[in-house]
Amino acid sequence: MASACGCDHDPATWASRVKDACLRQGAQLTPLRRRVLDIFSGSAAPLGAYAILEELSRREGKQVAPPTVYRTLDFFLEHGFLHKIESLNAYAPCEHLDHAHHGMLLICESCGCSEEIEDAGVTRAIADSAADAGFALRRVMVEAQGLCRKCARDRLSASAAAVA
């Protein structure tokens, strides 16, 4: 399914790439993990652990407990298939599966969708800055909140209409 928010990422192709990566790496894509994958496939926006829990319970027709969900998330996080978005307590598909990276996340406050950008300039600037401070980087998180292209445009035209 293409995302409903008008952004250009596609969770469904992400899911198929995750399946490939599991095959290559010998990681077990169990039924439970596959269902969680499917849940992400159907969502344009990042998902919280308890949103996944509820959806999983709904689909399985029986109550699922938090550890089940968190263990599944851990599996995807450890394999680099998901990112945790700290500022939302939510989880989103990694859009650059094939290589290590520090993603920069652009999170739209209007439609809730998130986009992962990989920008060499940002990565380099952060690395330089940390080096100046004598700081040895291990993990970097860049999370930005604002308006995505589509929502910013909508907002503009809405205010134009208000003037007219």
Place this chain on the structure above:
Amino acid sequence: MASACGCDHDPATWASRVKDACLRQGAQLTPLRRRVLDIFSGSAAPLGAYAILEELSRREGKQVAPPTVYRTLDFFLEHGFLHKIESLNAYAPCEHLDHAHHGMLLICESCGCSEEIEDAGVTRAIADSAADAGFALRRVMVEAQGLCRKCARDRLSASAAAVA
């Protein structure tokens, strides 16, 4: 008090600058808020809301409830005196009180201290990257985990000693 971790920031001067800023802005620095300020002054590392709560309860000699702490934190956050560190669920003094900024936080995984860097290169790179994506930034969070200068040095000498 200078920080015990060997970093060069100083929460005590931060507290006095906050007091000045409150006077200038006409913000009420009530006894409760002053006590929370004091608690930050005594800590080199970021503090969680419940750590503040316990310390506050200890100093007041009576139980304090979460909303009291969270409201105080909200006050400091709204005035830009504190930053929330999303990846730690903790709060740290802003080291650049006098102007708006997106701080980049360097968090040491060994000693727990955090340092706030303001780097024009990073800020510009992120702004450029967001602009390329058509994204209107409102808030940017940059948090890095790793080893501070002192801890990285310690680790090096420790491994050197292990070889010898």
Place this chain on the structure above:
DNA sequence: CGCCGAGTGTTATGTTATAACAATGCGGCG
């Protein structure tokens, strides 16, 4: 078979944060 390890189920609990409403204290003003 008997053991092990990965995955999952289950129960309970810990940690972080907010909602909703009451009470207090203080300055302005008729």
Place this chain on the structure above:
DNA sequence: CGCCGCATTGTTATAACATAACACTCGGCG
């Protein structure tokens, strides 16, 4: 003074996010 309005704080309850600890299943392997 008596009253109002506002900011602050107190109080109770609960929501939201996350983990600990232990039991069970199942497939591989000696």
